[in-house]
Amino acid sequence: MLKALLKSEVIISAICAAGALYLFFETKAFGNLNVYGAKLGPDIWPKLILVSIMALSVGLAYNTIKGVLKGIIPASDKIQFSAANLRFIAAAGLIATYLALLPLVGFLVLTPVMMIAFMYLLGEKSKTWIFSIPFVLTIGVVLVFTKLMYVPLPRGTGIFLKISHLLY
Amino acid sequence: MEIWLGSLLNVLSPVPLMLVAGGVLAGVMLGAIPGLNSPMGTALLIPFTFAMEPANGLILLTAVYCGGTFGGSISAILFNVPGAPEASVTGFDGYPMAKSGKAGKALGIAIMCSCLGGIFSVLVMSLISPQLARVALSFSEPEYFALALAALTLISSLGGDKMIKAFIAGCIGLLAATIGIDPMTSIERFTFGGDALMAGINFIPALIGAFAVGEILMTAEAGVKKTGETVTKVSTELPKIIELLRLKWTILRSAVIGTMIGILPGVGATTAAFVGYSEAVRWSKHPEKFGTGIPEGIAAPETCNNAAAGGAMVPLLTLGIPGSATTAVIIGGFLVHGMQPGPMLFINQPGLMYSLFIAMFLANIFMLFSGVIVAKLFSNFRKIRYSILGPCIFVFATVGAFGISNDMFDVWVMFVFGLIGYIMKKFDFPIAPLIIALVLGELAEISLRRGMRMANWDVSEFIFRPIGGTILLITCITLIFTIYSKMKKKPNVLAGEISKT
Numbered sequence: 001m002l003k004a005l006l007k008s009e010v011i012i013s014a015i016c017a018a019g020a021l022y023l024f025f026e027t028k029a030f031g032n033l034n035v036y037g038a039k040l041g042p043d044i045w046p047k048l049i050l051v052s053i054m055a056l057s058v059g060l061a062y063n064t065i066k067g068v069l070k071g072i073i074p075a076s077d078k079i080q081f082s083a084a085n086l087r088f089i090a091a092a093g094l095i096a097t098y099l100a101l102l103p104l105v106g107f108l109v110l111t112p113v114m115m116i117a118f119m120y121l122l123g124e125k126s127k128t129w130i131f132s133i134p135f136v137l138t139i140g141v142v143l144v145f146t147k148l149m150y151v152p153l154p155r156g157t158g159i160f161l162k163i164s165h166l167l168y
Numbered sequence: 169m170e171i172w173l174g175s176l177l178n179v180l181s182p183v184p185l186m187l188v189a190g191g192v193l194a195g196v197m198l199g200a201i202p203g204l205n206s207p208m209g210t211a212l213l214i215p216f217t218f219a220m221e222p223a224n225g226l227i228l229l230t231a232v233y234c235g236g237t238f239g240g241s242i243s244a245i246l247f248n249v250p251g252a253p254e255a256s257v258t259g260f261d262g263y264p265m266a267k268s269g270k271a272g273k274a275l276g277i278a279i280m281c282s283c284l285g286g287i288f289s290v291l292v293m294s295l296i297s298p299q300l301a302r303v304a305l306s307f308s309e310p311e312y313f314a315l316a317l318a319a320l321t322l323i324s325s326l327g328g329d330k331m332i333k334a335f336i337a338g339c340i341g342l343l344a345a346t347i348g349i350d351p352m353t354s355i356e357r358f359t360f361g362g363d364a365l366m367a368g369i370n371f372i373p374a375l376i377g378a379f380a381v382g383e384i385l386m387t388a389e390a391g392v393k394k395t396g397e398t399v400t401k402v403s404t405e406l407p408k409i410i411e412l413l414r415l416k417w418t419i420l421r422s423a424v425i426g427t428m429i430g431i432l433p434g435v436g437a438t439t440a441a442f443v444g445y446s447e448a449v450r451w452s453k454h455p456e457k458f459g460t461g462i463p464e465g466i467a468a469p470e471t472c473n474n475a476a477a478g479g480a481m482v483p484l485l486t487l488g489i490p491g492s493a494t495t496a497v498i499i500g501g502f503l504v505h506g507m508q509p510g511p512m513l514f515i516n517q518p519g520l521m522y523s524l525f526i527a528m529f530l531a532n533i534f535m536l537f538s539g540v541i542v543a544k545l546f547s548n549f550r551k552i553r554y555s556i557l558g559p560c561i562f563v564f565a566t567v568g569a570f571g572i573s574n575d576m577f578d579v580w581v582m583f584v585f586g587l588i589g590y591i592m593k594k595f596d597f598p599i600a601p602l603i604i605a606l607v608l609g610e611l612a613e614i615s616l617r618r619g620m621r622m623a624n625w626d627v628s629e630f631i632f633r634p635i636g637g638t639i640l641l642i643t644c645i646t647l648i649f650t651i652y653s654k655m656k657k658k659p660n661v662l663a664g665e666i667s668k669t
C-alpha cells in the first residue's frame with residue numbers, strides 16, 4: 001500500500017487536489033455579485049474547473065493505487081538523488097538567477113555570461129564555441145531587436161546601463 | 169472582367185511583383201524569429217509605404233502578412249519555439265517529426281499546406297466576400313461558445329492512453345486562463361493582491377515555457393549525449409502529389425474551417441489553427457497518433473492558419489472590421505493613404521481591391537520559394553550540437569517572451585511554465601491540452617456567460633440555434649463516442665496508466 005501511495009501519480013494528484021481546494025476557498029473572495037452577470041458570476045467558471053481538478057485527481061490517484069495493488073501498474077522505484085537531478089537543479093537555478101539579474105545587469109552584459117555557464121552545464125567542450133557564440137549571438141540579437149524592431153531589451157542599472165548605452 | 173484584367177496587369181508589373189516577393193520573404197523571416205511577428209513587421213513597414221502608390225503599399229503589407237503567418241512554423245518545427253502565435257499548434261506534431269529526423273519533410277508539408285490554405289482563402293475571398301461577411305456577422309456568443317467547446321473536446325483525444333492526465337492538464341490550462349480581471353465584472357481573480365497578474369497570463373510566454381524551456385530543462389537533466397537526438401542535414405522536401413492526395417481531406421477541411429474562422433472578427437489565425445487541429449484529430453481514424461509527429465498534425469493547423477489569414481481580410485475589406493491583429497494594422501495602411509476600408513471601397517476603388525486579391529494569391533505562391541529559402545537558413549542551426557543550440561534557443565525564447573509586451577513578468581511566466589512543462593513531461597502528462605485550454609479558456613467562459621445573459625439565462629437558446637446547436641450536438645456526440653471507445657478498447661485507460669517505454 002505504501003509503495004502505491006508513493007507512486008508519482010498519487011503524489012501529483014494529492015498536490016493538484018490540495019491546490020485546487022485552496023484555490024476553491026480563494027474564489028469566495030470574488031463575491032456573489034448582485035449586479036450584471038450575477039447568475040454566472042466571476043466565481044462560477046473557476047469553481048467548476050477546480051471541482052473538476054479535484055475529482056480528476058481523486059480518480060487518477062484511485063486508479064493508480066488500484067493498478068499498483070493489482071499489479072497492473074509497476075510500483076514506484078526507490079527515490080534517490082542523482083547527478084541528473086543536480087543538473088536539472090543547476091539549469092533551473094541558472095535560468096532563475098539570469099532572469100532575476102536581467103533588469104539589474106542588462107541583456108548585453110548578462111546574456112553571454114549565462115550562455116557560457118549554460119554551455120558548460122550542458123557539457124560543451126569546445127572553448128572556441130563557448131567563447132564565440134555567446135558574444136556573437138548577444139550582439140546580433142541586441143542589434144536586430146533594438147535597432148530594427150525597437151524592442152527595448154533590459155539595459156541594467158549603474159555601470160551596466162552605461163555599457164548597454166554603448167550599443168543601444 | 170476589365171477591372172480584373174487591369175488589376176492583373178498592374179500586379180504583374182515589376183515593382184508590385186518585387187514588393188510581393190520581398191514582402192513575403194521579409195514576412196517569413198519575421199515570423200520565423202520568436203519575438204517578432206507579422207503585426208509588428210506590418211506596423212514597422214507602414215512608414216515605408218508613405219512614398220509608395222497606395223496599391224503598392226497595401227500589396228507590400230498584405231504580402232508581409234501572408235509570409236508572417238507561415239514563418240512562425242519554421243522555428244516551431246525545428247526548435248519547438250513557435251515564431252508566431254498562429255504556429256503554436258504546428259509544433260505539436262512538427263517538432264516530434266523533426267526530432268525523428270524528418271525535419272525537411274515536416275517543413276515541406278507546412279510550406280505546401282500554408283500555400284494551399286492561403287490560395288483557397290484568397291479564391292473564396294475574391295468570389296464571395298460580401299456574402300461570407302454577412303454569415304460571419306450572424307455569429308453570436310452561443311456560436312463562439314460552441315466553437316470553443318468543440319476545440320476543447322479535442323483534449324479527450326489528445327491524451328491518448330492518459331485521458332485523466334489530459335483532462336487535468338486541460339483544467340489547469342482553463343484555470344490559468346481565468347487569472348486576471350474578469351472581463352464582465354472587473355473583479356480580480358487569483359491575482360493574490362498583486363498587479364502583475366491583473367492582465368492575466370499571456371499564452372505565448374506560457375507556450376514557449378512549457379515547450380521550449382521544459383525541453384531544455386529535460387535535456388539538461390538527461391545530459392546532451394544521452395538524449396539520443398540525431399542531428400542530420402535538413403533540406404526541405406515538398407510533399408509529393410501522392411502524399412498530398414493522402415492529406416486531401418485534412419487540407420480541404422482545414423482550408424474551409426480556417427477561412428470561416430478567419431472571417432469571424434476578432435478570432436484570428438491562432439484559434440483557427442487550434443480548431444483545425446482539433447477537427448483533424450476528431451475526423452482521424454488514428455487520433456492517438458496526433459502529437460507523435462504525423463503529417464496530418466502539421467497539415468491541419470498550417471492550412472488553417474494561412475486560410476484564416478485570407479479570411480481575416482474579408483471583414484476588413486467588406487465591412488472595415490479587422491479580423492485579426494495584423495489586419496487591424498493593415499487598416500492603418502489604408503488610412504495613411506486616405507482610404508477607409510469597407511463596402512464603399514469596392515465601389516470607389518474596385519481595381520485596388522482586385523489588385524490586393526491577386527497580390528495575395530501571388531504571395532501564397534511566392535511563399536513556397538521564400539519558405540524553402542528561410543527554412544534552409546534556419547535548418548542550418550539544427551546541425552549545431554544541443555549544448556550550443558540549447559542556450560541559443562533559451563536566449564531567443566527569453567527575447568520572444570519579453571518582446572510581447574516588453575515586460576519581465578512575461579519572461580517569468582515563461583520560466584514558471586517551463587518548470588510546469590518539465591514536470592508534465594517527466595510524469596507523462598500531455599502538454600498540448602494545457603496550452604489549448606489556456607488559449608480557448610477565455611473565449612469559452614466569456615461567450616458562455618455573455619450568451620447566457622443575452623438569452624436571459626435560458627439554456628435552450630444555446631441548443632436550438634441552427635449553427636451553434638449543430639456544433640454543440642456534433643461536439644457532444646464525438647466526445648461521448650471518444651470516451652466510450654477508449655473505455656471499451658482498454659479497460660485501464662482511465663487509470664492514466666503510464667506507458668513509459
